[in-house]
Amino acid sequence: MDAPLFWLMGLGSLMGTAWCWRRVYLSRDLLFFKVVGILIAAIPFAGPFLFLLLDMPPRLPKDAQATADGKTGTPLSQVTGELYMGRCRYLRSLYQGHGRRREVDC
Numbered sequence: 001m002d003a004p005l006f007w008l009m010g011l012g013s014l015m016g017t018a019w020c021w022r023r024v025y026l027s028r029d030l031l032f033f034k035v036v037g038i039l040i041a042a043i044p045f046a047g048p049f050l051f052l053l054l055d056m057p058p059r060l061p062k063d064a065q066a067t068a069d070g071k072t073g074t075p076l077s078q079v080t081g082e083l084y085m086g087r088c089r090y091l092r093s094l095y096q097g098h099g100r101r102r103e104v105d106c
Helices: 003-025 032-042 048-053 076-096
Strands: none
Touching: 032 048, 032 076, 048 076
16 A cells, blocks of 8 residues: 555544544534443444444534424424524524615515
8 A cells, every 4th residue: 555645544534533522522412322432433434434434423502403293392394483483583683783774584
């Protein structure tokens, strides 16, 4: 194997491992899952890929989950509507100040 290519792949693997370890450190998982994640990510070359395949996405809070089949939570349409209206209020506040008189259609 060509030496520069080997060192480049090794550096990429090291950077991927460091990034995975950062994700493990910042996660709110149980200690057991953190230790397993660190050990998997430490496997040279394949470890970061395995870790990213096994890493679960963060859980949504109960109030952000959509309602379905009697589950509690806020419907997705209501959440997106509130985000849209918040964006509209922000844009209106930008254009109403500083002497600008421009209508913002949301």
